[in-house]
Amino acid sequence: MNLLVCISKTPETTAKIAFTDGDSKFNEEGVQYIMNPYDEWYALVRAIELKEKHGGKVIAINVGPASNDIVIRKALAIGADEAIRVNGEAVSSMFVAKQIANYAKSNDIDIVFCGKETIDYNGSEVASIVAELMDLPFISYASKMMVEGSTATIERDIEGGVEVVKVDKPFVISAAKGLAEQRIPNMKGIMMAKRKPLTVVEPEAVDSKSTIGSYTVPQGKQEVKMIDPENMEELVRLLHEEAKVI
Amino acid sequence: MSVLIFAEAKKGEYKKNAQEAVYYGAKLASQVGTEAIVFTIGDGSNANELGSFGASKIWFNNNSASTDSQVVSALIAQAASKAEATHVILSNTALGKSIAGRIAVKMDASLVSGANALPEGSSVTKGVFSGKAVAKYNLSGDKHVISVMGNSLQPEATGAAGIPEEISLDAPASRVTVVESKTVDGVVPLPEAELVVSAGRGMKGPENWGIIEDLAKVLGATTACSRPVADTGWRPHHEHVGQTGVAIRPNLYIAAGISGAIQHLAGVNSSKTIVVINKDPEAPFFKAADYGVLGDLFDIVPKLTAALEKFKAQ
Ligand SMILES: Cc1cc2nc3c(=O)[nH]c(=O)nc-3n(C[C@H](O)[C@H](O)[C@H](O)COP(=O)(O)OP(=O)(O)OC[C@H]3O[C@@H](n4cnc5c(N)ncnc54)[C@H](O)[C@@H]3O)c2cc1C
Numbered sequence: 001m002n003l004l005v006c007i008s009k010t011p012e013t014t015a016k017i018a019f020t021d022g023d024s025k026f027n028e029e030g031v032q033y034i035m036n037p038y039d040e041w042y043a044l045v046r047a048i049e050l051k052e053k054h055g056g057k058v059i060a061i062n063v064g065p066a067s068n069d070i071v072i073r074k075a076l077a078i079g080a081d082e083a084i085r086v087n088g089e090a091v092s093s094m095f096v097a098k099q100i101a102n103y104a105k106s107n108d109i110d111i112v113f114c115g116k117e118t119i120d121y122n123g124s125e126v127a128s129i130v131a132e133l134m135d136l137p138f139i140s141y142a143s144k145m146m147v148e149g150s151t152a153t154i155e156r157d158i159e160g161g162v163e164v165v166k167v168d169k170p171f172v173i174s175a176a177k178g179l180a181e182q183r184i185p186n187m188k189g190i191m192m193a194k195r196k197p198l199t200v201v202e203p204e205a206v207d208s209k210s211t212i213g214s215y216t217v218p219q220g221k222q223e224v225k226m227i228d229p230e231n232m233e234e235l236v237r238l239l240h241e242e243a244k245v246i
Numbered sequence: 247m248s249v250l251i252f253a254e255a256k257k258g259e260y261k262k263n264a265q266e267a268v269y270y271g272a273k274l275a276s277q278v279g280t281e282a283i284v285f286t287i288g289d290g291s292n293a294n295e296l297g298s299f300g301a302s303k304i305w306f307n308n309n310s311a312s313t314d315s316q317v318v319s320a321l322i323a324q325a326a327s328k329a330e331a332t333h334v335i336l337s338n339t340a341l342g343k344s345i346a347g348r349i350a351v352k353m354d355a356s357l358v359s360g361a362n363a364l365p366e367g368s369s370v371t372k373g374v375f376s377g378k379a380v381a382k383y384n385l386s387g388d389k390h391v392i393s394v395m396g397n398s399l400q401p402e403a404t405g406a407a408g409i410p411e412e413i414s415l416d417a418p419a420s421r422v423t424v425v426e427s428k429t430v431d432g433v434v435p436l437p438e439a440e441l442v443v444s445a446g447r448g449m450k451g452p453e454n455w456g457i458i459e460d461l462a463k464v465l466g467a468t469t470a471c472s473r474p475v476a477d478t479g480w481r482p483h484h485e486h487v488g489q490t491g492v493a494i495r496p497n498l499y500i501a502a503g504i505s506g507a508i509q510h511l512a513g514v515n516s517s518k519t520i521v522v523i524n525k526d527p528e529a530p531f532f533k534a535a536d537y538g539v540l541g542d543l544f545d546i547v548p549k550l551t552a553a554l555e556k557f558k559a560q
Contacts, residue, residue, distance in 0.1 A: 013489055013509045017378040037490050093347070093357065117343075119489050119512075121374050121381075123359050128315060128347030137421045138315045140344040143483070153425070157484065158340050159256075159437065161429030167422045177483050177491070209356030213369060213384040218377075224522070224532050229541035232553035235521070238537060240557065243519040245498040246441070246465065 001056030001147075001169075003047040004104050005080065005113045006127070008036040008090075009064060009071045010120040019215045026215070035071040038115025038175055040078070045180035047113050048079040050147055056110070057081040061103060063088060063096045069198065076193035077185035083196070088203035093121075095206040097129035102204055105134060111152070112172040116141050124174070131172040139167060143178035249275040250331035252322050253286045253296055254341055260292060262401070263337040263394075263438060265299050269401035270394045271335035272300025273364055280332070285325040287311075287318065290410035297408025299401050304410040305329075310417035313341060317420050319348035324415045326353060331389075338393040339437070346393045355389035362398045365390075376489045376512035396438055397495045434468050436487065441467035442496045442517070444487060445475070446510075448503020448524065448543055452480035457547045458502065464554045470494070472504045488513035500550075502543040506531020523547065 011017070012032040020027045034040075047058045060075035060083040062068050072083045086099040104112055112134075114127035124140070131138035143162065144155035147169075155164050157176050185193075227235045239246045251271035253264040268284055275282035283303045284296050290306035297304055305325060310317050318341065326334050326349070334349055336342045338360045350357035360372045362380065370392060374381045436442065443462040449455065455469075462469045469485060476486035487494055489512035499517035503524065504510060511534050514520070522535035523543050532538045539546050 011375070013512070017375045019379070094350070097347070119376055122376060122493070124343040125347045125357060125359055128344055129351055129357075131315070132319070132348040132351040138344055138348070139422065140315070141340060158427070158429070160433060160435035161427065163424060163428075164426040165422050165424050171421075177486065207387075209387040209390075210358055210383045210385050212381045214382045215374070216380045216382075218380060221520075221534055221536065224535045224538045226538045226540060229539050229546050229549075232539075232546070232549040233556070235537060235539065235550065236553045236557045239498065239519065239521070243498070243536065245519045246554075246557075 001050065001054050001110045002108055003051060003056060003058045003111050003113065004100075004107070004109045005039065005044045005047045005058060005060050005075070006100055007039045007044065007060050007062050007071060007075050008115070008118045009033050009062070009068045010036045010118050013119065017217065019217070023214045023216065033071065035074055036115050036118045038117065040075070041182040042175035042177065042179040043113040043115050044075055044078055044080065045183050046145060046175060047111070048183070049180060054147065059084060059107075061086070061100055063090050063099045063203065065089065072198055073193050074185065076196045076198070077189040078183050079189065081196065083198045085198060085200050086203045087200050092206075092208035092211055093123050093125035093129060095203070095208050097126045097133060098206045099203050100126070101130045101133035103201070104130070110169040112136075114172070114174045116174045116176045127172050127174040134172070137167050137171040138173075139165060139171060140174045141176040142173045143176045145173065145179060247280045248329045248331050249278070249280060249282045249333045249335060250322075250326045250329045251282060251284050251301065252334065252336040253284050253293065254337055254339060255286055255288045255292070258288060258292060260296060261438060263339055263396050264296070265401040265403075266396065266399060267335050267337045267394050268296050268299040268301050270364065270399060271333070274333060274335065277364065278332070283329045283331070285322060287321060290412065293410040294407040298403040298405045300405050301408060304408040305413045306410050307413055307415045309415060310420070312417070312420040313424075314420040314422040315344040315348055317417055319345040319352065320418050321415050322349055323352040325413065328413065333389070334391045336393045338395050342393045346391055350391040353389045353391065354387070355391045356385040356387050357391045358383045358385070359393040360395040361392050362395050365392070373516065376493060377516045378512060395495070397440070397497070436468050436470055436484070436492045436494055439468035439494065440497045441465050442470050442494060442498070443467045443500045443502075444470035444472070444504060444514075445502045446472035446504030447474050449475070449480070454544070455481070457544070457551070461500070461547055461551045461554070464551055464558060467498070467500075472510055501531060502547055504531060505529050506534055
């Protein structure tokens with residue numbers, strides 16, 4: 001089975017979110033980067049588990065500059081067999097998805113894995129675009145997946161519950177919490193990662209129709225109003241009369 | 247020309263997110279000087295009420311009951327082409343997220359998912375970095391797909407109800423078989439909830455959750471929790487809110503025994519009003535709160551529940 005895992009690089013969760021160049025660019029100064037948690041903890045690990053059980057290979061793919069190699073090496077250290085980096089700035093989800101679909105189409109991929117969203121742009125866009133470009137079924141928010149022969153049985157999160165579906169390979173899936181358990185790379189994995197192939201390919205040009213022009217940071221909250229713990233009637237009154245939320 | 251709005255029916259009913267999408271689409275249509283057409287999948291019953299949020303036409307098609315993204319996106323794209331739509335508007339729900347990208351590809355359109363306000367000219371804003379910033383997207387081309395973040399605007403039903411019309415479309419066969427669907431009835435799912443009561447490690451153990459459930463019950467609120475609480479199995483995973491859980495933006499978020507770590511705040515700081523109950527005056531959550539109560543949650547939560555019961559009885 002050929003399993004392609006899309007991995008994205010995102011700022012670490014405690015990173016300071018600030019902007020430069022007239023608020024048009026994310027300020028990278030002093031920011032640590034990580035692999036997007038949904039890609040790392042769930043998508044990648046489930047792909048590796050499936051390979052361990054059924055054979056085949058796990059390929060990690062990232063669209064981005066050479067500075068992304070650090071998260072790609074981590075994917076290899078956790079257990080991906082090889083990696084592809086498409087050498088271009090990820091300016092839009094359409095750009096990223098196009099590169100991934102191009103690779104997947106020409107490499108006989110059985111399952112394309114994405115995280116359910118990235119924790120920076122929160123778009124949930126790439127997986128559905130890849131699925132459409134490849135004319136494949138897309139199962140979003142998968143929290144459990146078993147594969148038997150050519151069919152996968154997947155439990156996915158829907159509003160207020162879960163849905164169990166069956167789908168034949170090939171397909172695209174986006175990974176949510178529950179699909180797998182986070183794996184920490186061990187020394188052997190880190191050493192082996194250095195010898196695993198990381199192939200760099202050049203991107204196809206894409207007409208990106210939505211790109212970010214500028215950013216704003218919402219104003220912080222006003223000073224908190226402390227309420228006497230013995231007077232919850234006062235809190236209820238404020239919620240009703242001042243905040244008007246009840 | 248038109249703005250086509252996909253209104254998602256849940257078991258034949260239209261929830262607030264569908265009303266918001268229609269309202270958003272209608273406002274946008276009047277902004278660009280065109281008409282707003284609602285499209286919905288199903289038999290069209292209950293769809294007439296959507297007219298009151300500003301749509302001039304309501305179309306329905308009942309060829310397929312599938313929620314598969316390939317089927318739904320194909321139907322919407324056909325409806326959009328029939329409507330000669332320049333914009334397709336949908337809700338940023340689980341279904342919305344699985345189809346927005348597909349529709350944008352089919353229409354060769356720009357795509358913004360999770361918009362938090364109406365477009366201004368050719369740009370539209372949405373929350374990024376888990377609510378820590380807002381990005382303004384510039385749109386090019388003549389077709390656009392925009393999904394609307396829940397609770398971004400207050401839909402107003404000021405117009406008249408409409409008369410749903412059936413349109414004929416070709417539904418492709420689905421390659422996904424639904425084996426089972428398990429939903430809890432009577433509970434508002436977290437992403438749609440307007441009132442949320444949440445608790446963290448300060449609860450000490452799952453056996454103490456009764457006071458949180460009681461509080462949620464008087465309010466008619468949905469319950470949530472911090473990540474360690476879900477990770478240790480005290481509460482189900484779907485209650486986990488935050489940067490790596492569900493991102494929510496209710497009108498009221500009450501947090502008891504949650505310290506307010508940055509990853510937790512990222513998923514809840516778009517809430518309109520935040521109440522924090524914590525015994526530690528240094529808890530970072532107080533800085534993000536509108537109202538704070540300093541003390542032991544095991545005393546305070548039942549008192550708050552009692553005060554709310556009294557208020558509701560009036
Ligand atoms: C990559 C990453 C992603 C993460 N994503 C998330 C996420 O999505 N969501 C999330 O929630 N966390 C997330 N976290 C974890 C986060 O950093 C915190 O560890 C977590 O939110 C703490 O949960 P808590 O507030 O319940 O527990 P604690 O931090 O232990 O806080 C418990 C609080 O309860 C108070 N308390 C105790 N007893 C009482 C009492 N009797 N009465 C009143 N108050 C009391 C204490 O004063 C304390 O403030 C993430 C972490 C990482 C590294």
